[in-house]
Amino acid sequence: xxxxxxxxxxxxxxxxxxxxxxxxxxxxxxxxxxxxxxxxxxxxxxxxxxxxxxxxxxxxxxxxxxxxxxxxxxxxxxxxxxxxxxxxxxxxxxxxxxxxxxxxxxxxxxxxxxxxxxxxxxxxxxxxxxxxxxxxxxxxxxxxxxxxxxxxxxxxxxxxxxxxxxxxxxxxxxxxxxxxxxxxxxxxxxxxxxxxxxxxxxxxxxxxxxxxxxxxxxxxxxxxxxxxxxxxxxxxxxxxxxxxxxxxxxxxxxxxxxxxxxxxxxxxxxxxxxxxxxxxxxxxxxxxxxxxxxxxxxxxxxxxxxxxxxxxxxxxxxxxxxxxxxxxxxxxxxxxxxxxxxxxxx
Amino acid sequence: xxxxxxxxxxxxxxxxxxxxxxxxxxxxxxxxxxxxxxxxxxxxxxxxxxxxxxxxxxxxxxxxxxxxxxxxxxxxxxxxxxxxxxxxxxxxxxxxxxxxxxxxxxxxxxxxxxxxxxxxxxxxxxxxxxxxxxxxxxxxxxxxxxxxxxxxxxxxxxxxxxxxxxxxxxxxxxxxxxxxxxxxxxxxxxxxxxxxxxxxxxxxxxxxxxxxxxxxxxxxxxxxxxxxxxxxxxxxxxxxxxxxxxxxxxxxxxxxxxxxxxxxxxxxxxxxxxxxxxxxxxxxxxxxxxxxxxxxxxxxxxxxxxxxxxxxxxxxxxxxxxxxxxxxxxxxxxxxxxxxxxxxxx
DNA sequence: TTGTAAGCGTTATCAG
DNA sequence: CTGATAACGCTTACAA
Numbered sequence: 001x002x003x004x005x006x007x008x009x010x011x012x013x014x015x016x017x018x019x020x021x022x023x024x025x026x027x028x029x030x031x032x033x034x035x036x037x038x039x040x041x042x043x044x045x046x047x048x049x050x051x052x053x054x055x056x057x058x059x060x061x062x063x064x065x066x067x068x069x070x071x072x073x074x075x076x077x078x079x080x081x082x083x084x085x086x087x088x089x090x091x092x093x094x095x096x097x098x099x100x101x102x103x104x105x106x107x108x109x110x111x112x113x114x115x116x117x118x119x120x121x122x123x124x125x126x127x128x129x130x131x132x133x134x135x136x137x138x139x140x141x142x143x144x145x146x147x148x149x150x151x152x153x154x155x156x157x158x159x160x161x162x163x164x165x166x167x168x169x170x171x172x173x174x175x176x177x178x179x180x181x182x183x184x185x186x187x188x189x190x191x192x193x194x195x196x197x198x199x200x201x202x203x204x205x206x207x208x209x210x211x212x213x214x215x216x217x218x219x220x221x222x223x224x225x226x227x228x229x230x231x232x233x234x235x236x237x238x239x240x241x242x243x244x245x246x247x248x249x250x251x252x253x254x255x256x257x258x259x260x261x262x263x264x265x266x267x268x269x270x271x272x273x274x275x276x277x278x279x280x281x282x283x284x285x286x287x288x289x290x291x292x293x294x295x296x297x298x299x300x301x302x303x304x305x306x307x308x309x310x311x312x313x314x315x316x317x318x319x320x321x322x323x324x325x326x327x328x329x330x331x332x333x334x335x336x337x338x339x340x341x342x343x344x345x346x
Numbered sequence: 347x348x349x350x351x352x353x354x355x356x357x358x359x360x361x362x363x364x365x366x367x368x369x370x371x372x373x374x375x376x377x378x379x380x381x382x383x384x385x386x387x388x389x390x391x392x393x394x395x396x397x398x399x400x401x402x403x404x405x406x407x408x409x410x411x412x413x414x415x416x417x418x419x420x421x422x423x424x425x426x427x428x429x430x431x432x433x434x435x436x437x438x439x440x441x442x443x444x445x446x447x448x449x450x451x452x453x454x455x456x457x458x459x460x461x462x463x464x465x466x467x468x469x470x471x472x473x474x475x476x477x478x479x480x481x482x483x484x485x486x487x488x489x490x491x492x493x494x495x496x497x498x499x500x501x502x503x504x505x506x507x508x509x510x511x512x513x514x515x516x517x518x519x520x521x522x523x524x525x526x527x528x529x530x531x532x533x534x535x536x537x538x539x540x541x542x543x544x545x546x547x548x549x550x551x552x553x554x555x556x557x558x559x560x561x562x563x564x565x566x567x568x569x570x571x572x573x574x575x576x577x578x579x580x581x582x583x584x585x586x587x588x589x590x591x592x593x594x595x596x597x598x599x600x601x602x603x604x605x606x607x608x609x610x611x612x613x614x615x616x617x618x619x620x621x622x623x624x625x626x627x628x629x630x631x632x633x634x635x636x637x638x639x640x641x642x643x644x645x646x647x648x649x650x651x652x653x654x655x656x657x658x659x660x661x662x663x664x665x666x667x668x669x670x671x672x673x674x675x676x677x678x679x680x681x682x683x684x685x686x687x688x689x690x691x692x
Numbered sequence: 693t694t695g696t697a698a699g700c701g702t703t704a705t706c707a708g
Numbered sequence: 709c710t711g712a713t714a715a716c717g718c719t720t721a722c723a724a
Contacts, residue, residue, distance in 0.1 A: 004491050006701055017711045022703060032709055047487055053408070053463035054701035056399045057716050064464075071424075078417070081445060094459050096442040099427060113440050117399035117717090118410075118464070141393055145350055260636045267638060287636055290606045292613060352717055363695045368719060378693055400717035403700045463701090 005048045014042060056117065064094040065313060066119035068110050070102045070127045071229050075285030076302045080152065083306020084123060091314050102229065104129040108138040120317050121148035123309045126156065128228055131196060148316035150309045154197065162312040163329040166300050168198050171334035172205025175280040175298040176252050178336055180213045182343040184250030184278055188221040190239060190258040192228055202254045202282060221248065231257055240265045250278045256287040259295055279341040293340035305332045351394045360388060402463065410440040411659060412460035412468035416448045416500070417575050421631030422648045426498065429652020430469060437660050448575065450475040454484040466663050467494035469655045472502065474574050477542060494662035496655045500543065508658040509675040512646050514544050517680035518551025521626040521644040522598050524682055526559045528689040530596030530624055534567040536585060536604040538574055548600045548628060567594065577603055586611045596624045602633040605641055625687040639686035651678045
């Protein structure tokens with residue numbers, strides 16, 4: 001492996017000082033046209049690129065934003081990333097991503113990696129395990145050390161940092177209201193246990209929507225699973241059992257996988273979607289789009305979320321150090337995407 | 347924002363020299379039990395963490411592997427990442443990811459970011475645009491500068507570096523043979539234009555499978571699209587038109603999206619899957635698993651691929667510098683996952 | 693047992 | 709116009 005070209009090497013080769021080279025390359029007026037030309041030509045020829053590590057050390061800035069997310073398969077996270085990248089690019093920041101795979105230790109590890117020099121701050125969504133463990137020391141430590149942090153989607157209230165959320169409650173209402181509007185009367189929900197914030201809030205939205213439509217909430221129509229991004233066989237069986245023989249005409253689910261699985265069992269029971277049972281899912285992704293029938297979803301506008309998160313972070317990064325700490329929580333609206341799994345509004 | 351704790355600060359606070367602190371923290375025998383204890387206690391109390399940037403600069407090593415991929419939505423890429431991370435962890439390397447979003451400029455940008463200090467080497471799959479443009483200067487430059495590179499999946503032969511591939515041709519054969527075995531005689535393929543290597547190779551496998559079964563290749567049963575990860579309306583229309591009224595009993599597609607879209611049009615034409623038309627898709631992902639009917643796929647073993655890529659890279663990184671350059675191309679086997687979209691083998 | 697100094701690659705300041 | 713020097717945070721000979 002060759003050694004990378006450095007200022008020092010160029011200086012030696014051209015028999016000038018390192019600082020001359022540095023200045024020439026940065027087009028300093030101090031340097032004579034002649035030398036500047038010479039140095040630049042040489043640098044270009046041998047493809048000199050400044051060493052970012054050295055720059056970061058010098059500037060105590062990396063101009064890099066770190067993203068830590070539980071799982072990347074999610075179309076949602078991809079869109080968030082895109083949003084972050086857009087905003088980052090506009091402000092001349094780079095973005096690197098690490099995955100926690102929904103694993104606590106990995107999340108901690110990644111945070112340390114990113115917190116110790118590689119990035120100026122980060123944007124993260126908590127792993128499932130972290131939320132279960134209820135252990136956020138890695139977060140508070142990072143924040144204590146002056147790392148700006150923005151949490152999105154899967155957050156925890158107590159941590160003092162900026163937050164970007166979708167309005168889960170409103171989103172769920174949007175979805176359930178659509179079911180109601182299209183004539184559904186007996187609407188079930190497939191959600192998660194309450195320790196997962198999004199599950200809890202979406203369940204709440206579901207209940208509120210029913211109530212304000214004068215429909216009584218029936219506990220038998222609420223299924224709370226312990227799963228979130230993946231369904232094991234047990235969870236599938238629970239969904240199957242839950243749907244079996246129930247007299248329902250609408251299902252609201254808090255994610256795509258739940259929706260698609262429910263749809264499958266509904267069709268297996270020889271009911272048609274949306275005529276017999278309508279379905280609305282939270283989270284708009286590939287699955288919803290390509291499923292037959294395609295699913296009506298509550299879209300989360302991930303890109304916007306990413307943009308907002310990046311904006312908040314960059315704000316913190318570029319603000320004079322002494323300003324009073326204060327944290328904002330931004331809400332991103334959801335919207336309904338109508339597809340084939342619900343009836344047309346009359 | 348507080349300033350991060352450094353050796354210097356600790357040294358000042360404890361009134362010792364920086365090197366004493368450094369040594370104490372690294373448990374050097376040079377330092378007296380006493381001072382060591384004192385320093386370590388202090389460091390722990392204030393949660394000292396060494397600055398990775400400084401370490402990288404010092405060691406001229408980051409112990410970080412970069413991954414550059416076109417698009418992360420793909421379940422396949424997620425599994426590859428997981429494989430890379432496993433292997434990396436075993437060898438004490440970190441992993442950071444950047445996305446090219448199938449965009450040439452972004453790929454170049456990301457490479458520069460990663461090549462200029464942030465990582466010791468990288469693993470990448472080319473963006474669609476890069477392959478179209480046929481411009482690989484960013485790659486050769488990085489390699490010239492001594493950055494070890496491993497390409498996987500979407501590669502280009504001419505670049506001198508390690509490569510990890512799945513055997514696309516064999517994989518396609520596997521899939522098509524399965525269709526043949528289950529009784530299909532008129533098998534169509536939905537693939538990409540030939541400039542995308544995987545499309546080309548998979549088409550080849552398809553043809554070979556047919557030929558060796560004594561079935562004549564019918565050009566009318568081959569659809570080459572210009573799309574790869576996403577389908578625009580035009581591509582969808584082409585699929586629809588392609589399938590319409592064609593007398594086929596099997597469809598092989600080179601990715602999930604093509605398969606799912608084809609399935610949809612087939613069902614719309616009131617044919618049943620797999621009785622009337624069987625489907626096999628390349629790439630095993632969420633879509634195939636959750637679609638109704640679930641799709642038989644050729645699985646790519648992404649995790650293994652990731653592991654292999656990381657292994658090759660780490661090998662290069664830890665090898666004494668002077669060794670002769672030589673590049674290996676590893677092939678990862680595919681396997682068939684039978685689901686509902688094909689008939690049982692008799 | 694502790695401290696000094698050089699060096700990793702840069703840039704900024706100040707002197708020549 | 710050019711160059712020496714210090715500094716970013718850390719490690720490691722080498723002195724003391």
